[in-house]
Amino acid sequence: MPPLPSGSVGPTGHTEHTGHTGQSHQRGSGHSGRSGGSGGFPGRGLAKGLAVTLRTMTRRSVTDQYPDAQPELPPRSRGVIALLEENCTVCMLCARECPDWCIYIDSHKETLPAAEPNARARTRNVLDRFAIDFSLCMYCGICIEVCPFDALFWSPEFEYAETDILELTHEREKLREWMWTVPPPPALDPAAEEPKEIAAARKAADKLAAADAAAEAAAAAAQESAGTTPPPGGEEPAP
Numbered sequence: 001m002p003p004l005p006s007g008s009v010g011p012t013g014h015t016e017h018t019g020h021t022g023q024s025h026q027r028g029s030g031h032s033g034r035s036g037g038s039g040g041f042p043g044r045g046l047a048k049g050l051a052v053t054l055r056t057m058t059r060r061s062v063t064d065q066y067p068d069a070q071p072e073l074p075p076r077s078r079g080v081i082a083l084l085e086e087n088c089t090v091c092m093l094c095a096r097e098c099p100d101w102c103i104y105i106d107s108h109k110e111t112l113p114a115a116e117p118n119a120r121a122r123t124r125n126v127l128d129r130f131a132i133d134f135s136l137c138m139y140c141g142i143c144i145e146v147c148p149f150d151a152l153f154w155s156p157e158f159e160y161a162e163t164d165i166l167e168l169t170h171e172r173e174k175l176r177e178w179m180w181t182v183p184p185p186p187a188l189d190p191a192a193e194e195p196k197e198i199a200a201a202r203k204a205a206d207k208l209a210a211a212d213a214a215a216e217a218a219a220a221a222a223q224e225s226a227g228t229t230p231p232p233g234g235e236e237p238a239p
C-alpha cells in the first residue's frame with residue numbers, strides 16, 4: 001500500500017503520521033500507552049498520584065470534625081429565626097409578607113383602664129401564639145426585614161433537625177429560647193452619627209441625673225441651714 005499523506009486517516013480509523021522521508025511510521029492511539037505519560041519514564045503517572053497522596057496525607061486537615069468540634073460560623077449565618085416576644089405588637093406584618101405563609105400568629109385584644117380621668121380606655125393586642133414552620137421556611141429573611149419593632153432576629157443555631165416533619169413547627173417558647181444565641185450587633189463605626197434612639201435615651205438619662213443632683217443639693221442645703229439656725233426663743237441649746 002502506498003504511504004498515506006501525513007495526518008490522513010488510515011484504514012484502522014487512527015491518524016497515520018509519517019515523517020518527511022516516509023521511512024518512519026508512527027501510529028497515534030490517543031492514549032499515553034505503557035510509558036505512563038507523554039514520553040516520560042514508565043510508571044510516571046503512578047508516581048505522580050502517590051506524590052499527591054503523600055502530600056495530602058501530611059497536610060493539616062481543614063475539616064471540622066462535627067459534632068466533636070463545633071464549626072465556627074460567620075456572625076451573619078442564617079441558622080434559625082429567634083423571636084423577642086416582648087417587642088412583638090402582633091402587627092401581623094411578618095405573617096402577611098412571608099412568601100411561604102409559614103408564620104402562625106394568634107392573639108386577642110385586652111382593654112386597659114384609662115391612665116387619666118375622663119380619658120378613653122385603651123386596647124392592646126396580646127400574643128397567644130407565634131409559631132414558624134421551618135419545613136416550609138426558605139430562610140429568605142423577609143419577616144426579619146419587615147418587622148418594624150425588632151422582634152425577629154437571625155440566630156446561627158442550626159441543630160434543630162427532627163425525625164418528624166410536623167415537629168419542625170416551632171412555637172414561641174422555642175423561638176424565645178433561641179434569642180440567647182443571637183450574636184450582638186456589630187460595633188458602630190467610630191465616625192458614625194449617634195443613633196437617634198441612643199441619643200434620646202442618653203438625653204433623658206442626663207436630665208434625670210441632673211434633676212437628682214439638684215434635689216440632693218437642695219436637701220443638703222436645707223439640712224445645713226436647719227443645723228445653723230438658732231431654735232425659736234433666741235437661746236442657745238444647753239451643752
Ligand code: SF4
Pocket residue numbers: 097098099100101102103132136137138139140141142143144
Ligand atoms: S424567612 Fe422567609 S420564608 Fe421563612 S418565615 Fe421568614 S419570611 Fe417566611
Ligand code: SF4
Pocket residue numbers: 087088089090091092093094095105146147148149150151152
Ligand atoms: S412584624 Fe414583628 S411586631 Fe409584627 S407581628 Fe411580626 S414579629 Fe410581631
